[in-house]
Amino acid sequence: MTALRVLTDIARPGRRAPALMVLLPGALQTPETLVEEGIVAAVRGRGLALDLVLVDPGLQSIGEATDGSVGARLEALLGPARQDYRATWLAGVSLGGFMALAHAARYPARVDGMFLLAPYPGNRLLTGAIEAAGGPAAWAETHAVNNSDAAAGQADDEENAWRWLAQNGRAGGLLEIHLALASEDRFAAGQRLMAGTLPPERVDWVAGGHDWPSWRRLWNNFLDRNDARFRGDD
Numbered sequence: 001m002t003a004l005r006v007l008t009d010i011a012r013p014g015r016r017a018p019a020l021m022v023l024l025p026g027a028l029q030t031p032e033t034l035v036e037e038g039i040v041a042a043v044r045g046r047g048l049a050l051d052l053v054l055v056d057p058g059l060q061s062i063g064e065a066t067d068g069s070v071g072a073r074l075e076a077l078l079g080p081a082r083q084d085y086r087a088t089w090l091a092g093v094s095l096g097g098f099m100a101l102a103h104a105a106r107y108p109a110r111v112d113g114m115f116l117l118a119p120y121p122g123n124r125l126l127t128g129a130i131e132a133a134g135g136p137a138a139w140a141e142t143h144a145v146n147n148s149d150a151a152a153g154q155a156d157d158e159e160n161a162w163r164w165l166a167q168n169g170r171a172g173g174l175l176e177i178h179l180a181l182a183s184e185d186r187f188a189a190g191q192r193l194m195a196g197t198l199p200p201e202r203v204d205w206v207a208g209g210h211d212w213p214s215w216r217r218l219w220n221n222f223l224d225r226n227d228a229r230f231r232g233d234d
Contacts, residue, residue: 004073005056007031009040017049018232019087024055024096031056037212042220049232071103078110091115093215102157104175105164113176115222117215121190122158136166136197165197180218182208
């Protein structure tokens, strides 16, 4: 299995910070894109005790984001990190947000929290079916995963992600998820369904579209609201 290419930015040279955040960029983006758009600078400018790992999923096609291959390679990265840090967070932008969610569905309890920034919600046929069913919880009730497919790792990642999201919310939030959205995002209809599974205080909306000006505002909002969490105590 080919290892993921990563860029690492350490808060405190020579020692680990208390928390790690692994970030997945969107489609046609790279770790360098996240740097260029100020994601790292916003963390360092606040002096947060947060180590960053920016991941290149190495997608040869968009379909690879939904076939489980990225999740397996991401698991090889996150598994050891879980032992090395007091808290491990997984974040993703757009398609990277979907991949983060799909990873949580396949590998529950691997991270302590997730930040989904304008996540791709899946294909419109699926989100339309979820809306027609009355929302994620109602849809999940009638779309149980085939146990043999799940055991073989062959269950559809898009359906898995939605099923897990609905169940996580219904169970009172087993994993802390923060969702950041722009009101005119082209995926807003599906994203609103996602928002309905989470406590309102963990959903942030700004005016804007599926673009970096909106995403930078949402990222800064998340860091400001979680300043004490990532400030560190050593």
